[in-house]
Amino acid sequence: MNAVGQPMPRTDGRLKVTGAARYSADVPLDGMAHAAIVHSTIANGRTVSIDTTSAEEAPGVVAVFTHHNMPRMNPTPEPWSHLHPHGQSYLPLLADAVHYAGQPIALVIAETLDQATYAGTLIKVEYEADQPVVFNRETAKEAVDPPPFLWPVASSVGDADEGIATAAVTIDQTYTTSDRHHNQMEPHVSTAVWDADETLTLYETTQHIFGARELVSIVLGIPPEKITIVSHFLGGGFGGKAYVWPHTLLAALAAKVVNRPVRLQLTRAQMYSMVGHQAATIQQVVLGAGEDGTLAGIRHDSISPTPVFDDYIEYAALAARSLWAAGTGIATNHKVVHVNRNTPTAMRSPHEALGHFALESAMDELAYATGVDPVALRLLNDTEIDPYSGRPFSTRAMRECLTKGAERFGWDERTPEPRSMRDGRYLIGQGMASAIYTHWRWPAKARVTVHQDGSALVETGTHELGTGTYTVMQQVAADALGVAPEKVTVRLGDTRLPASHPSIGSATMANAGASVMLAAKAARDRAIELALAGRDAPFAGAEPDDVLVADGRLVLARKSLEITYAELLARNGLSTVVGDGDYDPVEEALGPKAVFSFSAVFAEVRVDPDLGLVRLNRFVGAYDAGRIINPRTARSQAIGGIIWGVGQALLEQSETDPETARFANRNYSGYLVPTNADIPELDVLFAGGFDEEASPLGAKGLGELTAVSVAPAIANAVHHATGKRVRDLPITVEKIL
Amino acid sequence: MHPFSISVADDPGRAVAAHAQDDHLSYIAGGTDLLGLMKDGAAFPAHLLDINDLPGLAGVDATPDGGLRIGALARMSDVAANAEVRERFPVIAEGLLFAASGQLRNMASMGGNIMQRTRCSYFRDGDDPACNKRRPGSGCSALDGLNRNHAIFGWSDACVATHPSDVAVALAALEADVVVLGRAGERSIPIADFHRLPGGTPERDTVLGRGELIVAVEVRAQAEGRASHYLKVRDRQSYEFALVSVAAAVETEGRRLRSVRLAMGGVAHKPWRLTAAETALRGADLDDIGALEAAIATSFTDARPLAHNAFKADLSRRAVLRALQTAGARA
């Protein structure tokens, strides 16, 4: 039986629930000191003096660093690249300037974390403070055109404005999303260990060990081969741990100076300013359509904040480039506003989850303006050609997502009139939205070793973020080798392993997975060679293609011959056979077809009209993520993504204090994420299938797709329930009353 | 966190004496609020006196006049599960069950609950913003800052914070007494007088002084207790402080309200009694929504919302109506 396609439980589940899994902060090290960062309380200005005397004298303190004595670093490299990604270009503790609240200004190293933290409170800082600039509708008027980052900043296909100007029906609305933070359960932590021979090991909370190695190498000026990055388990990444943030560099430098291992863990509050977040957006969507709902023109513009020293772009309008056909044209643009904050970063699901809220809300408004059913409207504007690149989509099961999802949800029974559905005192609302998600193709390497006992080892420098990587790689290798999954051990998260790509953009299954498949096939082929032409070759004279693998055996069915891997290796006096997998795909944008994942999602909400409370009643998500490798971990991804989207829709917002420019609610008590009580049964189904353009495994990205369009589906359901169109997330009580 | 010492109290009298002598001593019960405050730099006790082992303070007992005496060290979950409480004062059980989380309720004590400090994000901000409650005289960041979660009643320019306790609101509706042991023995403080309005000294939440220890909360026997309800309105379904909350307790004659007790949380620096509405509601018909609404509105003429919480006045009136109806349905 194939392992791929089976709902295998996580191989590391027991380790995790028993606490045996070793996360980055759990690695025990002899002689380790602890670091605590002291951060600025102002958001703009400079430090005039930093008095560290009492801190240095406090119990247990080993060293105190400020910009006066912190070893120098090289600047972060330009241009920015996924190969050596810095979270933000500005490195603290090098000068007296302060550009954002919560910027590191001192670092205390002590015997214990408590001692370091306490000593930090004894540091006296004098500032010269200027009024900070915060992001709001007023300052958004100062938005400027940024240089391109991940994609072109603006796009124009055809003539969108013409399509809008001549349309029978137009929708022109502004939608806003809030600042949000990842709030992974596991805080960012970096443990730096220098060996006698000047090699640096970093136990790091990272989704990108190889990128971290390159960036650390560049900024600290040490050759990459002298750096090892280890990350065996992550307690959530969500994009926030994809790039290298300044604290990692500080930990490495401090460990060098104090000449012992140093562990630097951010506090929950510091995770709001020392690592990234999802920036708020102000988006304008203009749709022009015929009376039957056929789109003629789409214009989508977005403004988001970025710090004074970086040009981070939330590509919210990206989705509009490829989601629906618009006969006359599609135009998009992004602008940024420079404010006093730290640099935003990718957060599940960057760009798309923000843009789809605007675009798919606008589509619902168009449905109501034209009287066309929301599902029918999307079927009408579906396209087999990517409007942006003009390439055909490799696979696009949007229709299937729409029709299967609608059927599972019971969309037919919905009465379209707002406020027309009730359950006792509650108003019931049903809404839907679709989504498109970028597919990333990246190079990845892996090695598979088959041992004499018939077991196999997979080694690849990818990551386990909580998504089930250990399990799915086991499945992929097991099938390619023809062994039982239990026979396969997987090693991840160490730069001494074959190099892989960042575990972001939902890319791991399709890319790292492909490298594992190729490596396992290479090992299998090596074994087949031995069976055909090795010592005492059992299948001598047969063709490689005649040989099948199953149950730990090589089988020549035609002659009813078989031999186990174990026997084969023993016969050849080998302890192992090894296969290398080198997956080197063309970049998605350069391929012959446009590769994206798709979904259609359906939400039912229950609104207490007297108290303005919105709760999710049920949810159906239909996803085209290509071939599903493990339905169980895939479903878990979808559930997590939907819940993530519920947070975006109803709860999450990082509030900025207008005076101090601090994120004011920087803790779990003030920053609300959904609890179990907020989440009903979630129904997940998969449409589509094998996509050979996406990956040799046939898989497309799933994890982030599932967090997209939850918010517009809910907002559309709220409109259906109440007649109120909420264009500003999250949808809280005061917006309903 | 700053360094501190801790010792365990074994006798209430000695605990009170120690507390009286040392300005830097703080009692600690469940520690679920105090430790957070210490981590956030909003409390700096040099010495903690662990009162958890004090004898006789953890029970829920009947009083001679038919009321209940709830010990200061009784845990929130135990009180919520108590059969007498659930049957005779459902508003208390609900006020407790809708608070915090299961784990917290198992740790948290009744005394600590009514003593917990505001959740104003400026007050809890370790980076020490202007906050008169945190640092008297430094100003109030919330007044012109983020104040969605703040007061609409009784605030001063010095502080616009709300009191976060749920069960205190229920106790306010039931006109409970806080029983306090001082150096001169026990005294009872009506809960309405226990928490303070901020005025010019928002650093003081309650009238409790040095050398005083809460030993119990006493609730009189009352007809309204059974037909009572605690309604908590919040953005999230669970594990969140109230945006606004209502404790309602009624006595009826048929569908007519004979007596009504109403208190609100999330709207003021203390549990807020709606006395005008209580009077106006007397004799009203539970099915006459218009009359109920008009009567409720009488308590909101002096509401003074802030920049971000204007919705609270409207939401509160709606919540009071709902709570009244639910309590009425229990009569």
Ligand SMILES: Cc1cc2nc3c(=O)[nH]c(=O)nc-3n(C[C@H](O)[C@H](O)[C@H](O)COP(=O)(O)OP(=O)(O)OC[C@H]3O[C@@H](n4cnc5c(N)ncnc54)[C@H](O)[C@@H]3O)c2cc1C
């Ligand atoms: C995440 C979170 C969510 C929460 N949500 C809610 C909620 O929704 N609703 C709600 O009502 N509460 C909520 N709480 C607050 C919680 O109920 C209180 O923290 C708890 O009740 C305090 O009790 P404790 O025994 O732990 O007090 P401690 O933390 O031990 O003490 C708190 C204060 O009371 C003083 N004190 C304690 N006992 C006495 C006494 N007998 N006499 C005099 N002074 C005393 C202490 O000196 C200290 O100043 C929440 C708390 C947290 C951490």
Ligand code: SF4
């Ligand atoms: S409302 Fe009160 S607690 Fe909040 S900042 Fe103002 S003074 Fe401090």
